[in-house]
Amino acid sequence: MEHRGLLDNTLLVHDEHDGQHQGAVTFPIYQNSLFTFASVEDYEKAREQLVDSYLYTRGNNPTVKILEERIAALEQGEQARCFASGMAAISSAILSTVQYGDHIICVDQAYGPTREFLGEYLKKFNILTTFVNGSSMEAIKDAALPNTKLIYLESPTSLLFELQDIHACVDFAKEIGAKTIIDNSWSTPIFQKPLTMGVDLVVHSLTKYMGGHSDVVAGVVVGNKELITNINKNEHLLLGGILSPQNASLLLRGMRTLAIRMEQHQKSAFEIASFLEKQPFIQKVNFPGLPSNPFHSLALKQMFGFGSLLSFETDLPYEVVKEMVNSLKMFRIGVSWGGYESLVTLHRKNDTNIQVVRLYIGLENVEDIKADLKAAFEVLTKEKV
Numbered sequence: 299m300e301h302r303g304l305l306d307n308t309l310l311v312h313d314e315h316d317g318q319h320q321g322a323v324t325f326p327i328y329q330n331s332l333f334t335f336a337s338v339e340d341y342e343k344a345r346e347q348l349v350d351s352y353l354y355t356r357g358n359n360p361t362v363k364i365l366e367e368r369i370a371a372l373e374q375g376e377q378a379r380c381f382a383s384g385m386a387a388i389s390s391a392i393l394s395t396v397q398y399g400d401h402i403i404c405v406d407q408a409y410g411p412t413r414e415f416l417g418e419y420l421k422k423f424n425i426l427t428t429f430v431n432g433s434s435m436e437a438i439k440d441a442a443l444p445n446t447k448l449i450y451l452e453s454p455t456s457l458l459f460e461l462q463d464i465h466a467c468v469d470f471a472k473e474i475g476a477k478t479i480i481d482n483s484w485s486t487p488i489f490q491k492p493l494t495m496g497v498d499l500v501v502h503s504l505t506k507y508m509g510g511h512s513d514v515v516a517g518v519v520v521g522n523k524e525l526i527t528n529i530n531k532n533e534h535l536l537l538g539g540i541l542s543p544q545n546a547s548l549l550l551r552g553m554r555t556l557a558i559r560m561e562q563h564q565k566s567a568f569e570i571a572s573f574l575e576k577q578p579f580i581q582k583v584n585f586p587g588l589p590s591n592p593f594h595s596l597a598l599k600q601m602f603g604f605g606s607l608l609s610f611e612t613d614l615p616y617e618v619v620k621e622m623v624n625s626l627k628m629f630r631i632g633v634s635w636g637g638y639e640s641l642v643t644l645h646r647k648n649d650t651n652i653q654v655v656r657l658y659i660g661l662e663n664v665e666d667i668k669a670d671l672k673a674a675f676e677v678l679t680k681e682k683v
């Protein structure tokens with residue numbers, strides 16, 4: 299489906315009647331590994347256009363393609379390529395931009411496995427990464443070397459929700475001839491469109507908000523035709539971490555409600571973040587939507603809204619905070635986020651006595667979520683006394 303200037307909600311919901319598939323209202327799942335041809339000539343033609351034709355599902359599949367076109371339109375990019383997981387998309391995007399011996403700059407708060415891939419795995423190709431405080435343009439600039447070929451961003455980051463100045467990073471990358479990649483999972487294209495700010499490639503864990511129902515693991519890379527064609531021919535086809543048609547169909551379904559879900563998540567997150575800010579035992583609420591947050595003004599420049607994954611910091615002892623987390627009823631303890639259900643995880647802040655509680659605010663009624671937190675905080679206050 300081409301992006302015809304439709305607004306996001308319409309883009310997600312409206313399909314044209316194209317006269318195909320008996321008018322089926324949802325796009326069918328092409329559950330087949332290969333495609334067959336009426337003649338050798340047709341088969342040979344398809345082989346010549348391996349990336350664009352339907353020959354074998356590792357190369358292309360109509361259900362996956364529909365999803366890719368929808369995501370490309372949402373991100374206002376030319377093309378998208380889906381993968382079996384966010385990490386498959388991230389590692390493929392990174393590999394597509396660097397060669398043996400190159401140097402990469404990455405935000406030090408980026409998702410853990412991304413950091414491991416960059417900092418450890420790529421060493422065997424003599425590709426070294428410098429991790430920097432992404433909120434400091436000075437730190438990013440200072441890290442640049444003559445062989446820097448990639449600046450990897452994640453804005454906001456997913457534990458402390460720190461932002462990078464995307465425009466400034468893009469300008470600097472262009473100056474030194476490096477590419478930029480950004481992990482846009484937290485904001486989704488509903489609330490941030492990095493390609494419109496000049497970023498080269500956007501990656502997502504579609505497992506999160508895009509899927510939205512905690513029932514699929516998937517990823518995507520979005521960018522211009524040249525960069526995605528390169529990924530199609532190499533990392534996608536050769537490493538083979540493709541998205542299955544079944545999972546593509548689950549994503550197409552989940553994304554129907556992405557825009558309205560994000561509106562609701564944002565509303566609830568504001569309410570909960572403001573509530574957290576008033577708690578005397580909380581020293582810091584990490585949510586860029588709060589006017590008091592140090593990244594708020596930058597957020598207003600480059601984002602249209604806010605996701606509902608946030609965290610708070612407290613200097614109460616770990617055991618006490620653990621007891622509080624255990625007493626929560628509305629929040630289930632678990633990794634990931636972006637589904638309908640509220641989630642919580644507990645972290646120790648590196649080299650400090652600070653505990654970080656990460657909350658994912660789901661789609662339950664916000665009053666129930668707040669009541670649950672209130673009850674848990676009572677436990678905590680009692681423990682403290």
Ligand SMILES: Cc1ncc(COP(=O)(O)O)c(C=O)c1O
Binds near residue numbers: 385456483484503515
């Ligand atoms: C910010 C972020 N990026 C990427 C990923 C990786 O995605 P996946 O688990 O789909 O491979 C995650 C997963 O938690 C994440 O939180």
